[in-house]
Amino acid sequence: MKIGILQLNPWINDIEGNALKIEQGAKEAFAKGAQIVITSELALLGYPPRDLLLRKQVLNRCVKSARRLAENLRLLGPVILGCPWVENLKVFNAALFLEDGQIKTWIGKTLLPNYDVFDEQRYFTAFTKDKVVENKWGKLGITICEDIWNDKEFWQRAFYPEDPVAGLANAQVNVLINLSASPFTVGKQEVRQKMLAYLSKKYSFPVVYVNQVGANDDLIFPGRSMVFNANGEMIYRASSFKEEIAVIDIYTKTDFPEKGKIPREEDIFRALVLGVSDYVRKCGFNKVVIGLSGGIDSSLTAVIAVEALGPKNVLGVLMPSCFTSKESNEDALQLAKTLGINTYVLPIEDIRQSFVNTLHPIFRGLPEDVTEENIQSRIRGNLLMAISNKLGALLLTTGNKSELAVGYCTIYGDMSGGLAVIADVPKTMVYKVCKWLNREVEIIPSRVLVKPPSAELRPNQKDEDNLPPYEILDKILEFIVEKNMEPEEIIKLGYEEAVVQKIYRMVRIAEFKRKQAPPGLKVTDRAFGTGWRMPIAAKI
Known part of the structure; x- marks a missing residue:
């Protein structure tokens, strides 16, 4: 038969x-x-x-x-x-x-x-x-x-x-x-x-x-x-x-x-390539724009986009501030050259200073905090959305699952966009996929894979200033998000109580952000998408 x-x-x-x-x-x-x-x-x-x-x-x-x-x-x-x-x-x-x-x-x-x-x-x-x-x-x-x-x-x-x-x-x-x-x-x-x-x-x-x-x-x-x-x-x-x-x-x-x-890294990469290709095509677009920071997340997103759509349909935009390192700019431009995509460099320092000056009468006497950091991210989000509107290019966001889980992202800033490509890929897996991509030829600059991850929104900022090492964070997040475990159960596995409680709280209070995030491509057993139905206004 x-x-x-x-x-x-x-x-x-x-x-x-x-x-x-x-x-x-x-x-x-x-x-x-x-x-x-x-x-x-x-x-x-x-x-x-x-x-x-x-x-x-x-x-x-x-x-x-x-x-x-x-x-x-x-x-x-x-x-x-x-x-x-x-x-x-x-x-x-x-x-x-x-x-x-x-x-x-x-x-x-x-x-x-x-x-x-x-x-x-x-x-x-x-x-x-x-x-x-x-x-x-x-x-x-x-x-x-x-x-x-x-x-x-x-x-x-x-x-x-x-x-x-x-x-x-x-x-x-x-x-x-x-x-x-x-x-x-x-x-x-x-x-x-x-x-x-x-x-x-x-x-x-x-x-x-x-x-x-x-x-x-x-x-x-x-x-x-x-x-x-x-x-x-x-x-x-x-x-x-x-x-x-x-x-x-x-x-x-x-x-x-x-x-x-x-290899799991290859499986995830190929899945995301198909996800981007079909989402862009079926939503009526033929090109995309990406904010390139010189970091590992935007680098991986750019590689996926180029594989899905071809280099001529991908635009990279660098938006350095006074806190952006010379190395980050170099790495972003090197990646763009390797991928063969067009880029624009739009410095945002003058815009940032204008925001600070405009808000000074209200902020006078108050210490600088995450508010000023978020201003930079929102400036970038506005610029990218303007480019998206003018050129008819879908904006791809570059945040990973670890950041989205704990709210280490800026609503109306780096969360702005039409598709969150790696929103279901934990940070540790982002590194693994990038190393797999570089297994034969260096596609992503090697320095990107070894430098400490940073949002570069203040002097000498590192992700570990606010978060535990990603190896620990991602494991705790797996227990919370995919296995629905309570803090007490995770602590019994040998994780530090203060760290677990902090991460659990961060996951809960970031719910309002995730409800306003663009759709993200699902690759794990439980993603922050249609299968995640947590209330926002609930007691922690």
Whole structure:
């Protein structure tokens, strides 16, 4: 049985454009010998469509487009299409079975995730009927994404009362098919692969997993569609972070070459490149602007942008003040030269002094503090936004997850922008990714990787004046943000009580800043995006 896999990059709400891409992909797959073709989850609308699912016109357009697609492919073969479906005023996350020019039947998603970035119970009704499609190849078991993530033996617990895969095994299906839109997080691929291999071996049926690729808002989808034979052997894995159309005979023995494990640094970098490329393109931009400070965060952001968009579409702006070191300017210009991007140097000292003079009647007699530091950041933010407006270039912010977590950033200053590229990358991982980039040729000036990190907003400033070393900070933040641990639990692990309490408080009081930050690309298990729903006005 030869199955065509359409690992495509949909544009949310471009229903007609997505349909054309699916049609062209299906024709290519059938031409290669496919007997049936499968898309990813909600491929016709794009995932996640969020509140578009509340609009009747959108749902109607999807169904009309699906019917046209069935008609256009009627002479080629059946297609299992990811598409929302409405029945009895209820909306289902569905897989439509297109054959002979019509929608023959449909099967809905049973397990509706409602955690982290997922909010499917807001939109969909759980499907509780038979999930089997019978045709000349036997019984096809149809599942959608979360439906396969509930094997109590693999996870050593059950997340939902029902296990659709076990039900399909009892129905003696010949093959398990899964339409997915499973987002990227670093390290998740290994878990996903082990789980699929476990299911195919446990139930002795082939597993076909088709995943979405591309980025939509804060979520990045890696692709990496997979096929396992009935022995639990992987016989196909699609490319990472790019579209791919393949035809796989699911009953072949494994001849899939074992590939070495992808370094986490590379995985994060490639994911962020796709995230920037798709966000810029799908929001209607073709170029970006970045504030270059000579620091490691803006350096990494610039490299990602150039890889995603090409050097001619990236503009770097240096905005030195009297506190900016000569070395920082040199490093920023050297990076720009290496990357081949255009730069402007806009000194802000005169503007800064003008702010100080204007505010003097109100500030007279008060000591200088973070207020004056923030003025510099906000001047830079204003200049960058003006450039963004005038040139039609999306402003990329350069702050990392560690800074965003503790509020070590300036609202309306360095937080200004349209996309926070590395907002989910901890500072220690920023260094690791940069060292990986420099593994063969120096891209980021070596001095950037060794000098103490500093915002350079006052004389001789260092990040460690206000924060513990990032190796300690990032570990504590992991416990707080990703593991939901309380200070007392972290202290018991051997961390200094005063440090833990300080960091915990900083995380809580910075919530108002994060609510006003631009969207950030998600690469860890828990980011400060759609999956982070903390109150602002809450007692610490």
